[in-house]
Amino acid sequence: MLTATLAILDTDGYGGLSFEAVARRAGTSRPAIYRRWSGRAPLVLAAIAQRLDIPEPPDTGCTLCDIGESFGVFLTAYRSIRPEVLSALYAECAPDPELRTRYLQTLVEPARTAVGCALDRAIAKGDLRSSIDRNLLLDLVGSLVHYRAMFGPEHLGDTEAEHAIEMLLQGAAVDYGALLAHSEALKQQHIGGSGNHHVHIAQ
Structure with missing residues (x-):
């Protein structure tokens, strides 16, 4: 899900990111995403943290x-x-x-x-x-x-x-x-x- 989130941010920016879009790209469901992240900002922060793991x-x-x-x-x-x-x-x-x-x-x-x-x-x-x-x-x-x-x-x-x-x-x-x-x-x-x-x- 984090990889899918980063891919959407790269192509569509923050405004183009939604749980629906992430679910489609990751091959999962919105409820599955909500079980781990309460909203868009926490999800994006987790994804960016993965990329900045230097x-x-x-x-x-x-x-x-x-x-x-x-x-x-x-x-x-x-x-x-x-x-x-x-x-x-x-x-x-x-x-x-x-x-x-x-x-x-x-x-x-x-x-x-x-x-x-x-x-x-x-x-x-x-x-x-x-x-x-x-x-x-x-x-x-x-x-x-x-x-x-x-x-x-x-x-x-x-x-x-x-x-x-x-x-x-x-x-x-x-x-x-x-x-x-x-x-x-x-x-x-x-x-x-x-x-x-x-x-x-x-x-």
Whole structure:
């Protein structure tokens, strides 16, 4: 049923999704769906949560690469959801405190989690200042992704994500130049090898 829900959201958007449509596509009945989900919003939240089940953040030993890659992994999954689906879903969830909390947990927290582990490692290694407000930094990352999807013409792009991470880390790093040099050295080692880092932080 969740796969059928995602397929309908991809083709018809939030407005085109109904329990009848999901039942037809999944080869089941409306009562079967109602037994598991009380309404359209809970069903869609469950489906989106399945799509945003991202893997563990990488640990390559390169702070800039790990943070950028963690952000990029989440963005790849997040951009698979149509922006109008996100805004319509939030409009339905906002009046209900429980649904609103579930919306935030499903669509905002994954971005924080994806980058949070990499930030924690960087702080522990001494690459980022221990005095930074970790939660505020994660709020900036998560809110940027969500704001662009909700109110912008399109999702945050790769280049914009790269620049955003660069600006944030220039203010948080103990020695941003050293981190950048380390990232560039590792990138050169990978050229002609098995692969490159997916997200490159430019100077």
